[in-house]
Amino acid sequence: MATNDLWAGIGSALAFLITLTTMAMNQSRIKLLINKISAYLNPYIQITIPEYGAESFKRSDFFVAIEAYLSNLCHQDGRVRKLKAELESDMQKPQVSVDDDQEIVDTFKGATLWWYADTELPKTTVITYRAGDEKRRFYRVAFHKRFHKHIVNDYLPYVIKNGRDVIAKNRQHRLFTNNASSQWSSYNREKSLWSHVEFRHPAKFDMLAMDPAKKDEIKDDLNAFKMGKDYYAKVGKAWKRGYLLFGPPGTGKSMMIAAMANFMDYDIYDMELTAVKNNTELRKLFIETKGKSIIVLEDIDCSVDLTGKRTDKKKARKKSGDQSDMATMRQKEDEKKDDEDSKLTLSGVLNFIDGLWSACGEERIIIFTTNYKDKLDEALIRPGRMDMHIEMSYCRYEAFKVLAHNYLDISEYQFFELFGEIHRLLDQVDMSPADVAEHLIRTEKKDAGACLQVLIQDLKILKAKKNSAADCHPQDPISIVVPDLNPTVLPDLNPTVINIFEVARDSTLES
């Protein structure tokens, strides 16, 4: 009897379990069915983008890009009423984004999209370090299923690109400089190779005193580069561009780099080559640079011995005649040691510009500057290696007009005669834009007219000096006749002009 009762009990328990399982299965089947019917009837598709990826504590790049894109969108016509603002440490201004439960409508090539942000509690327990972090935000976008492919293939990449551009624009730009390898640490490799400060240089292309046509050409080139991701991919080239800036001191090479960085919204990596021991270090530094940046190698002619001596050495060894196997092995070992220990070599720098390593990362500009283009090795500047050679030259009239406008807020129509005279003089003598700019700094005692007068006097002195230097005999004492020198401006003579007397005298003696 007891056994029967036991079996009956087990039987009813099993029956109960089976009933429960069947109900659950039916429920999930019913759910699936409902989903299918609603998907059939509802022509709209939703995509959800969570703030955090499944495996990371870091906000998803996709989410951050959407946030930036939508914040930019809602600025355009005030289409959203509830916004929120956040200021991160590396931002120039607060980022305003759409608050939760707000809908924002976007259109793309005929498709209408409805975005909204919301929060949800995670399904699993989350360990957080900030109160309120347990809620996870997400963006959801809905659109007609007719546009499915179009949205996934074209619209979402478009949102990411635009969002990233907005972030780059809003981000505080940084100026990096490389640390000596003795300070590198394996613990925090990325941070120990480069140190940075905020980059707040106000330079803009408008402020640069140079031929306006040349300025436009450079801006067009930069724009084409910025938009050229697909083009570079199509032709199989790394997405990078090289510029060589050359010209005498004070002609604005550094200012041009700052203007380029501001124009492109890029960071600057100022590579101090004297702190780089060898090619291996150069490569390590290069790998740690990020995209959307300008890498600058200033005064490339003075920084390192880039004369390709090492190659000559190898050639010399080869020339030295037949060698035994032992000698060849020793030579190979020597060369290997040379590679490791040697200073930076031309081949190392060339590899840096266009070797395989240079293709790591993308959207990078490399700029070389020099005061003496002629001193550079042909290999370094041959066409194709540096994509554009930009000459920064002495101040001529067009450049002077830009400086006069920037420094004194005047134009040629206000000081017609003085401008005319300066025009004539600048055609005849070389003065750097930095020197001209020094003359145009207004003081309490010196108004715009007085600034121009002093500049004219100094240009005349330069001209007279140039003429007498051309005429005089090496042994002659230097005597200069400056026509029309206005004695009232003599006390204001620029010290650089006086230096130029000495330089001109020395060069005459040498010649």
Ligand SMILES: Nc1ncnc2c1ncn2[C@@H]1O[C@H](COP(=O)(O)OP(=O)(O)OP(=O)(O)O)[C@@H](O)[C@H]1O
């Ligand atoms: N072309 C220019 N347009 C406007 N300002 C200029 C120009 N060139 C020089 N200046 C002024 O002179 C200052 C010094 O110029 P800058 O350092 O850019 O010259 P550089 O060519 O880099 O000189 P160096 O070869 O000695 O490094 C600039 O900060 C700027 O005020």
